[in-house]
Amino acid sequence: MAASARRGSPLSSREIYGEALRLIDERGVEALSMRKLAAELDVNPMSLYHHVPNKEALLEGVCDLVISGIELPADDAAPWQEQLKALGVGLRAIALAHPALYPYLVSRPRLMRHDTVWEAQNRVLAAAGVPEERRPRIRNVLFAFTTGFLLTEINGVFPEPDDEAFDEAVDLIINGLSAYGSCGESGA
Amino acid sequence: MAASARRGSPLSSREIYGEALRLIDERGVEALSMRKLAAELDVNPMSLYHHVPNKEALLEGVCDLVISGIELPADDAAPWQEQLKALGVGLRAIALAHPALYPYLVSRPRLMRHDTVWEAQNRVLAAAGVPEERRPRIRNVLFAFTTGFLLTEINGVFPEPDDEAFDEAVDLIINGLSAYGSCGESGA
DNA sequence: TCGGTCAGCCATACACCGTATGGAAAGCTA
DNA sequence: TAGCTTTCCATACGGTGTATGGCTGACCGA
CATH class of the missing domain: 1.10.10.60 (Homeodomain-like)
Known part of the structure; x- marks a missing residue:
């Protein structure tokens, strides 16, 4: 050489x-x-x-x-609401660490198809009581919402990086998912 | 000249x-x-x-x-769930009409601050029973989720343009918002 | 030790980009 | 008609991605 x-x-x-x-x-x-x-x-x-x-x-x-550096918390013992939030926090960490790259990152299928993310999100949906046959599609929606929120945050469309907006977003999804379970058998 | x-x-x-x-x-x-x-x-x-x-x-x-060509349905008589969906359909129409521009469109604050969209989304939140002081932030979240979903759809990250995924997304948000109202005073 | 092979490196060149600069031409006002 | 303003255009500069082809030095079989 x-x-x-x-x-x-x-x-x-x-x-x-x-x-x-x-x-x-x-x-x-x-x-x-x-x-x-x-x-x-x-x-x-x-x-x-x-x-x-x-x-x-x-x-x-x-x-x-x-993407290869993604580390997502995988605490199966925790209630699914907390796991969901931890997942969001993990993805948000990447967005905040590489804000300039992030729009490019989510514009291609690579991140979405990443096994770690896929499995973690699927696990949460299962724990939330989402029927198996609906899980793939709902997990796609979940992914889209998450990256969409982070993109909007990163792009500076919000007034400022807004932790409370993030919490609100997580709550909204949690509430939404709760309805998919057996009408109220939530943990926590 | x-x-x-x-x-x-x-x-x-x-x-x-x-x-x-x-x-x-x-x-x-x-x-x-x-x-x-x-x-x-x-x-x-x-x-x-x-x-x-x-x-x-x-x-x-x-x-x-x-943006100036946006036409959003403004049927105040309909239940908020239907208005919410109509809003999504309106924004989705733009995304599908101009998929190449869309990523650029949502990456700057213009669309988010657009009066028509802002007011329509705020109206829906009010009808859903979201307390006034929480509306601005939740409406930001709603906006981010909507554009995020459409971006993901446009980018071809989903298998294909997927009407069912869109419906699922709308349902998830509706379910999520329902929890913010007086615990179940939903129309329709 | 020699010669061949080849991966890695680089110089040059091409077509394209956004746009600064400055001058020409056409219309309006006086 | 004179002058001004608006619009247009020709040229040029520094940047881009990358095709092409030549150099150089490390390795390997003989």
Whole structure:
């Protein structure tokens, strides 16, 4: 492996994705360019193309990097209302950690199809008493509501990052889901 | 007003916005460029800048154009559940009519602060029995959920445009809101 | 040790983008 | 007719993503 003329070690796609994420977090998605990224890595722009097919794939890789780092609380002992909230908090943490990337992140199916998120949300729905055959669709709705709320929050459409709005949103969903169970057999 | 060398009548910002919207609907937001737009209008690219300060403002104007065309059903006689659904249907119509623009549309405060939408949603919350002091925040949540669902649907994250998922989403919100009223004084 | 192979890197170039600048042309007012 | 304003356009600059093709140095079988 020919080392870069300017760097000691050769590039890796992991390193590229990491630096791209850093740039996005710092200056926004549209400020990211292959040239700037290459400069930041002390490398010729075209060198990136030996590890990443194009910019689209670069962003995809950055999304994967973030998604792979998701850690969701999985406390099956807790009542489903608390689990639901914990799930929301987990997703919100990602949104707040990478607000610039988040709109891009939720605009592709990757996050939605992520196993950890899928299973966690499905588990909550089961605990809430949602009949199995309705779970997939309701879980899609739940996902859409969650990311939609976070997007709106991130985009600054709310007056400001608003913890109370978040609580209100969680409550609204909890109340909504309660009706799907056997009419009131809630835990907590 | 000097007429264009190539066209009969002079440009107008309205005409520019309209054509831009057409291009966006046809080929997507990122396919829109000042040059292509000018070509479509049979005009020199720089001519656009006499009616629109920059591309950012162009998109803003396109959003305003779409928003100004919103027609929401305002049937106060109907039970709030039906009004809520009608509201959702109205917003969904915009999303489905301009799927390419929609993500851009909801990423800025314009739509959220739109009077017609604001008042209609607030009215529904009032009819649902939500206490007045909690209405603004809950209406923000409602807005976020609605646009979030539509965004997810538009982005093709769902298997396909899914009317049943939409119904499920509406039901979930209705159930959620019902808990805010006087515990069960629902119409219809 | 030698020669071949090849992954990794880079220089150049192309087409496209948004738009700053400044000048030409057409209409209105006086 | 003179001047002013509005509209339009030609040119140019610095940025973008990336196609193309050449270089270089590490590895490997002989």
